Amino acid sequence: MLRIEKIKEENKDILRLIGEVDASNSVLLDQSIQEVVQQGASFLLIDGKELGYISSAGLGVFMSYLDEFSEKGIRFAIFGLNDQVGEVFKILGLDRLISIVPDKLTAIASQHES
Amino acid sequence: MIKTPSLPLGRISLLLAILVWLALVLVDLVRIFGMINNLDSGISEEVTWILEILFFFFVYLVYRHIFWKNRQADFLTLIWRGVSNGLFAAGAGLLTELIYLTLGESKIGTDPFLNNIFYHINFAWTSAFLISTTLLWRHLILYQKNKQVVKQWRVFELSMLGALFFVFFNHNNFDYSFLFGLVILLVVSIRLAVNLKWIPYLNFKEKWKTLLFLFLILLSSGILFYRVLSYGNEAILQINLTDNLFIMALFGFVFAYGLFSFLVTLFNLPTSSVFEQKLTEAINFQKLSQSIQPEDNEEQVLDILLDSCISASYSDGAWIELNSKEQIQLKHPLRLLDQATQTALAALIPKETQSWTLSPSTEQAQTVRLNHDVYKSALLVPLIVNKSIVARIILIKEVKEGFNKEMMSIIGTFARQACISVENHRLLNQAIANERYQEELKIAQRVQKALLPLELDHPDSFEICAYSNTADEVGGDYYDTYQVDAAHFVVIMGDVSGKGTSAAFHMAQMKGVFQSLIQLGLKPAEFMKKANAALSKCLERNHFITASIFEIDTNSQTFCHARAGHIPTLWYKAKEKTAEFISMEGLGLGIVRNPSYQNHVHEKTFNYQKGDILVLLTDGILEGRNEKGEQFGYERLKNLVEANPQLAPSILQQVIIDSLHQFVGGDGMIDDDYSLLVVKFTHPE
Numbered sequence: 001m002l003r004i005e006k007i008k009e010e011n012k013d014i015l016r017l018i019g020e021v022d023a024s025n026s027v028l029l030d031q032s033i034q035e036v037v038q039q040g041a042s043f044l045l046i047d048g049k050e051l052g053y054i055s056s057a058g059l060g061v062f063m064s065y066l067d068e069f070s071e072k073g074i075r076f077a078i079f080g081l082n083d084q085v086g087e088v089f090k091i092l093g094l095d096r097l098i099s100i101v102p103d104k105l106t107a108i109a110s111q112h113e114s
Numbered sequence: 115m116i117k118t119p120s121l122p123l124g125r126i127s128l129l130l131a132i133l134v135w136l137a138l139v140l141v142d143l144v145r146i147f148g149m150i151n152n153l154d155s156g157i158s159e160e161v162t163w164i165l166e167i168l169f170f171f172f173v174y175l176v177y178r179h180i181f182w183k184n185r186q187a188d189f190l191t192l193i194w195r196g197v198s199n200g201l202f203a204a205g206a207g208l209l210t211e212l213i214y215l216t217l218g219e220s221k222i223g224t225d226p227f228l229n230n231i232f233y234h235i236n237f238a239w240t241s242a243f244l245i246s247t248t249l250l251w252r253h254l255i256l257y258q259k260n261k262q263v264v265k266q267w268r269v270f271e272l273s274m275l276g277a278l279f280f281v282f283f284n285h286n287n288f289d290y291s292f293l294f295g296l297v298i299l300l301v302v303s304i305r306l307a308v309n310l311k312w313i314p315y316l317n318f319k320e321k322w323k324t325l326l327f328l329f330l331i332l333l334s335s336g337i338l339f340y341r342v343l344s345y346g347n348e349a350i351l352q353i354n355l356t357d358n359l360f361i362m363a364l365f366g367f368v369f370a371y372g373l374f375s376f377l378v379t380l381f382n383l384p385t386s387s388v389f390e391q392k393l394t395e396a397i398n399f400q401k402l403s404q405s406i407q408p409e410d411n412e413e414q415v416l417d418i419l420l421d422s423c424i425s426a427s428y429s430d431g432a433w434i435e436l437n438s439k440e441q442i443q444l445k446h447p448l449r450l451l452d453q454a455t456q457t458a459l460a461a462l463i464p465k466e467t468q469s470w471t472l473s474p475s476t477e478q479a480q481t482v483r484l485n486h487d488v489y490k491s492a493l494l495v496p497l498i499v500n501k502s503i504v505a506r507i508i509l510i511k512e513v514k515e516g517f518n519k520e521m522m523s524i525i526g527t528f529a530r531q532a533c534i535s536v537e538n539h540r541l542l543n544q545a546i547a548n549e550r551y552q553e554e555l556k557i558a559q560r561v562q563k564a565l566l567p568l569e570l571d572h573p574d575s576f577e578i579c580a581y582s583n584t585a586d587e588v589g590g591d592y593y594d595t596y597q598v599d600a601a602h603f604v605v606i607m608g609d610v611s612g613k614g615t616s617a618a619f620h621m622a623q624m625k626g627v628f629q630s631l632i633q634l635g636l637k638p639a640e641f642m643k644k645a646n647a648a649l650s651k652c653l654e655r656n657h658f659i660t661a662s663i664f665e666i667d668t669n670s671q672t673f674c675h676a677r678a679g680h681i682p683t684l685w686y687k688a689k690e691k692t693a694e695f696i697s698m699e700g701l702g703l704g705i706v707r708n709p710s711y712q713n714h715v716h717e718k719t720f721n722y723q724k725g726d727i728l729v730l731l732t733d734g735i736l737e738g739r740n741e742k743g744e745q746f747g748y749e750r751l752k753n754l755v756e757a758n759p760q761l762a763p764s765i766l767q768q769v770i771i772d773s774l775h776q777f778v779g780g781d782g783m784i785d786d787d788y789s790l791l792v793v794k795f796t797h798p799e
Contacts, residue, residue: 017398022785023612030656052743055612055786056658056733063705064656084745092660092679093714110279 001025004032007047013039015108016047021058037065042074045107049080059092066097074109077107124179131172139234142353145250146226159353163281166329166355170241170278181253189254189312190320193327196243196250200334203239206630207341210236230353233345240338247331251371257312266309270367272304273408277360284359292359299363300370304650307367307374313382314389321379321386328376335368357408371661395524397747400420402531403591412442412536416497416505419532422506423507427521427529430489431510439469440504451510455489459510459589462486467494470503472519472678476501479526481517490514493522495529498539554586561590562618565625571597575797577669578605579764581771583734589787590617592624596632601669602634605793608661609680611702613787616657621651624659637716638663638676642703646715648677650708651706662730668797672726676717678703681733686755688725693755694719695748726795727766729755735770736776747779 002025013036021029029101036044046062062078070078079097081089089095101107142644145157184192222228255569275297284291316324342356342365355361366497401418417433424432431451436442448456462484467477482492485778488776491514495507512519562584568665572578572595580593590610608624610617627648631641641663649659660680675683679702682695701714729751738746754773766791778784 023614026612026656053737055737056609056660057613057656060611060656060658063658067707071227092658092727093683093699093705096699096714097706 002028004028006032006036011045012045013041014045014104016050018050020053020055021051021061022053022055023057026057026061028054029045029058030064030107033061034076037068037074039070042073044076045104046078046079046102048074048078048082048085051081051085054088056092059088059094059111062094064100068082077101077110080102118252123557124176124183127172127175128177131169131176134165135167135234135238136796138162138169138355139231142230142234142355143166143227145353146230150226153387157252159285160282162353162355166281166358167278170245170360171240173242173245174249177242177249179394180246181249185253189316190323190327192250192253192563193324193331193793196247197327197330197334199243199246199432200331200338203236203243204334206239206407206699207338211341213633227232232491234347234355236341240342240356241361242312243338244361244368246626247335247368247372251306251368254312254375255306255309255371263309264308266302270306270395273299273302274360274363277363280359287456288357295359296362296366297352299359300366301732303363305368307371310375310378312521313375313673314386316379316386318383318386320643321383324379325376328372328379332369332372332376335365335372338709338714339369346453348417351367358752361627365514395422397570398425399528399531400536402528405474411787412539414446415532415535415539416442416444417446418757419497419528420447420449420507422528423525426524427511429493429509429516429518431459431514433508435460435468435506435508437504439470439502441504458485459484459489459492460508463492463494463508468506472501472503479522480527481515481729483514486512488512493517495525497529497536499533499540503534504533505709542799558615559584559587562621564570564624566592567594570595571603572793573600573603573668576666576793576795577763578787578791578793580791581767582787583784585734585785585788586614588615588618589613590621591734591787591789592621592628593730593789593791594625594628594632598635598665602676603666603668605664605666605728605730605791606632606661607680607730607789607791608659609787609789611656611658613658613785616654617787618702620653620659624661627652637717639664639715641710642678642700642715643675644714646703647707647709649704654705658702660702664728664730664793671723671795672716672719672721672722674698677716679705681731681736684729684731684751684752684755685720686729687723687725688727688759691759693727693729693752695752722795724797725759727755727759727763729766729770730792730793732789733785734784734786735774738774738784738788740777740779746774750777763794766794767792 001019003018005018007014007016015032015036017029026031028112062101065076076112078089080103081100086100089098089100094100099106099107099110139723141157141161145162146160148154148157172785194205252267256267272605277295280295313321342361347354352702387480388700398418398421402415402422420432420434423429429450431449433448433456434444436447437445451459463482465483467476467480468473475500476496479493479495484490484492489512490510491508494510496503497505497507519702566582570578570580578595582593584591584593590613592608594606595603606628608628610619611618627645631644631648636644642661645661654658658679661678662680662683664673664675664683674695675698677683677696677700677701678696682697683692685696688695698718699714699716701711706714731751735747736746736751753769754770756764758769761769772788774784
């Protein structure tokens with residue numbers, strides 16, 4: 001089961017993922033990101049505090065947007081992942097391509113840094 | 115007149131009947147000769163009677179046989195046969211009379227012998243007519259038999275048998291006993307004559323024909339009866355065969371049943387359309403319930419339904435309105451109306467009754483009053499399949515409130531039956547389609563199984579075994595081995611993101627790419643770079659592949675390893691008796707689709723010892739979850755291998771899979787493809 005909450009904060013679009021992302025519902029995640037991108041988001045944050053599990057299909061969704069984010073100059077970060085889910089990103093090597101940070105503040109701070 | 119039956123029994127009876135009749139003629143002529151010349155012919159009248167009874171008996175047998183052969187014929191054919199017999203007999207009788215009229219008082223005209231021969235001929239025809247008609251009536255009476263009718267018929271037969279032998283008791287006198295017997299037989303006949311259940315089964319046209327035929331039978335029997343009576347009055351005759359209770363009773367029965375049938379058929383004429391209607395409805399119903407063959411289509415069912423509804427309600431117009439969501443196309447959705455009238459009428463029907471959403475008001479058939487010059491009432495019948503209204507039948511009549519309760523109930527039944535047919539039809543087609551998909555998937559499964567190696571290349575210095583299972587019919591896990599030269603072996607494992615059919619196609623591509631690159635003798639990191647470049651061209655944008663590659667050199671006892679986002683390999687070191695996951699940086703294949711990928715992959719060479727074990731796996735194993743939602747995880751696998759390092763690879767592999775299944779249990783799940791490959795170094799000593 002996956003529930004996605006969209007939160008808009010100033011210039012930031014936050015997608016809160018609640019539940020699990022697997023092959024059956026990764027389409028939902030894809031649709032949500034697409035909508036946000038089409039609405040002209042400039043800073044997309046994924047809140048993964050309540051994300052219990054992500055399968056390779058879910059990772060594939062993030063991966064497929066990386067080029068588009070960099071082309072359109074959209075900043076993208078994932079925060080609040082638990083150890084298990086964080087490990088999945090790390091093993092695949094996505095931590096080198098996506099900014100994966102402990103919490104929202106760090107995510108916002110990293111934006112100012114860059 | 116008498117048709118020759120093909121079976122010997124019929125023929126023998128016919129022959130015997132003729133022989134008996136000839137004997138009867140002979141005996142009677144001799145007797146008459148004796149009477150005229152006042153000589154004792156030595157033949158008593160009992161001989162005549164016995165021959166007469168025998169003649170009746172054989173004629174009866176002949177007709178029993180004919181009826182038995184024609185028992186499947188329809189009523190009209192049988193009645194026609196009776197008519198032809200009757201006309202023949204009556205015609206013969208009238209002809210005889212005509213001959214005698216012309217002969218007048220001449221010598222031949224008064225010759226008792228000739229007269230008697232004619233009498234005997236007429237007697238034979240009359241008996242044949244009466245017996246055959248009685249058997250015809252029997253057939254009609256017993257058309258819908260029950261115990262009581264059969265019993266009544268038995269009584270009738272027995273009393274007729276009695277009448278046959280009555281002549282011995284009564285000596286052919288017309289006295290009170292004769293009258294008494296006749297009255298009893300007539301009462302029995304009339305009681306039987308009310309069994310007329312065959313008549314309603316005739317249609318209107320057949321009833322008219324039946325009336326004509328019955329009239330002819332009545333006419334024939336009337337003529338014959340008159341002739342018999344007039345014979346009895348002729349003084350010239352000394353031997354009377356026809357003033358016989360049996361013959362008289364048969365006349366009574368034939369006439370009574372003929373008359374009853376005639377009258378009932380006549381009075382049934384006005385109501386016959388109702389019965390025909392019911393019969394048509396029953397047939398339509400049968401048609402609807404039979405039209406569920408998969409090759410038939412729904413249009414056919416709706417077509418039959420529309421026709422059935424129109425005929426059941428005597429509608430003056432009708433059409434089918436289809437829900438726009440349905441894929442059905444009707445060739446003739448409009449009946450008895452033109453397009454303009456239909457549009458006008460449709461506009462008169464309230465919108466809310468035409469809604470396609472299912473509600474208590476729309477799921478029932480409903481009548482609508484129309485404010486139209488010609489058409490005054492309408493009936494809307496919804497067709498509900500699988501809880502949605504697929505179509506609506508609109509029946510139109512020129513009279514106000516033209517749809518009575520019976521019509522609505524029969525139309526409702528038709529509609530339900532048609533819906534069941536449509537639903538069955540859909541389910542059947544669905545089942546067939548499913549079957550086909552299953553079949554296709556089985557083929558895919560077989561093809562994919564063949565993509566995994568049957569045998570793994572390895573030297574004596576290490577043992578290897580592998581296992582793979584898919585979450586769906588097909589999956590995206592892959593492993594392979596390749597022998598570069600005597601001392602160099604490559605072991606590889608890959609995992610396509612996602613699962614199912616798309617993963618399986620990518621797995622096939624991965625095998626192609628890996629098999630090509632493996633030939634080039636590339637070092638692991640270079641191999642991954644090339645693989646990334648090749649796969650980037652063929653993977654869908656949201657798919658990636660993770661892979662682990664080991665190049666084992668048995669000479670130097672080293673392995674060079676590169677990891678592309680794959681689950682780290684577990685390495686059990688025999689010397690230290692501990693296992694660890696080989697952690698190395700490395701990005702999955704197809705994630706970065708440009709040359710910069712080379713920054714994301716590395717290789718490293720390790721020395722191994724005898725007894726060391728490598729366990730390559732895919733994430734399906736680690737992510738297997740028990741009912742509490744806990745994952746099998748790295749730690750359990752590590753402990754398992756550390757506890758069983760002495761086992762041969764195949765057994766160790768089985769232990770891991772068993773404990774994974776045990777961990778997951780009945781309620782847990784492994785919702786991904788999972789694969790395992792175990793290498794155990796056995797040399798050098």
